Amino acid sequence: MNLNDLSSLMERRQDGGLSFERFRADPALAALQWPDDVLRDFLFDHGDNGPFVDDYADLDLSTITWTLETIPAAGLHTMPTGESDAGLIEHFAQNPVHWVTVRPLEVGRHWEDHGTWLRPPLLIDRCLVDPAGSGLQVLEGRTRVGVLRGRLREELHVASEHEAWVGRSQAGTTERPH
Structure with a gap:
C-alpha cells in the first residue's frame, strides 16, 4: 500500500466529510496499525500534499x-x-x-x-x-x-x-x- 492507493480516502477527507476519528477508522488503514499521532501527521494532514506525495509516493506504507x-x-x-x-x-x-x-x-x-x-x-x-x-x-x-x-x-x-x-x-x- 502506498499514498496513491489511499487517494479515494484522501478525496473524502478533502471534501470535509471525514473527521480524524472517522479517517483512522477507515478499513483501508486498519492493516497499518500506526499510532494516532503518526496517522494524523503523516496521512491525515499530508497524505494528499503534492510535493509530499512526490517525495514519499513509493513508500510501501504497510512495511x-x-x-x-x-x-x-x-x-x-x-x-x-x-x-x-x-x-x-x-x-x-x-x-x-x-x-x-x-x-x-x-x-x-x-x-x-x-x-x-x-x-x-x-x-x-x-x-x-x-x-x-x-x-x-x-x-x-x-x-x-x-x-x-x-x-x-x-x-x-x-x-x-x-x-x-x-x-x-x-x-x-x-x-x-x-
Missing part, C-alpha cells in the same frame, strides 16, 4: 513500523528532509523565536521549560526512501526541527535528547523501549 524513540539533539542538527522541502528546515532555523511565537502559547512554554517540542516529529529511516540511504530523515516536523537548530545556534535552552516517532522497515525493526 513501516513506528516507535517512539529518544534522539540526541546532535543527531537532529544536520538531519535532512524530503527533496521537495530541501532548505525548509534551515528557513525555520533562521528565526526560531518567531516560529514558536506564532504557535499556541503552550508550545513556547514547553520550549522554555523543557528545551524541546511539545509533540514529537516523524522521522523515517532513509533506506526506506533510498535503498542506498542511511540514517534518519525528517518526514514531518520540519518547523520543530528548524526551531531546535535555531535555538542551538542562538544558544537558547535545548534539551540534550528529544522524542520522535521513527519509522523503520518491519523487516529491520527490533523492539525498542518506549
Whole structure:
C-alpha cells in the first residue's frame, strides 16, 4: 500500500466529510496499525500534499513500523528532509523565536521549560526512501526541527535528547523501549 492507493480516502477527507476519528477508522488503514499521532501527521494532514506525495509516493506504507524513540539533539542538527522541502528546515532555523511565537502559547512554554517540542516529529529511516540511504530523515516536523537548530545556534535552552516517532522497515525493526 502506498499514498496513491489511499487517494479515494484522501478525496473524502478533502471534501470535509471525514473527521480524524472517522479517517483512522477507515478499513483501508486498519492493516497499518500506526499510532494516532503518526496517522494524523503523516496521512491525515499530508497524505494528499503534492510535493509530499512526490517525495514519499513509493513508500510501501504497510512495511513501516513506528516507535517512539529518544534522539540526541546532535543527531537532529544536520538531519535532512524530503527533496521537495530541501532548505525548509534551515528557513525555520533562521528565526526560531518567531516560529514558536506564532504557535499556541503552550508550545513556547514547553520550549522554555523543557528545551524541546511539545509533540514529537516523524522521522523515517532513509533506506526506506533510498535503498542506498542511511540514517534518519525528517518526514514531518520540519518547523520543530528548524526551531531546535535555531535555538542551538542562538544558544537558547535545548534539551540534550528529544522524542520522535521513527519509522523503520518491519523487516529491520527490533523492539525498542518506549
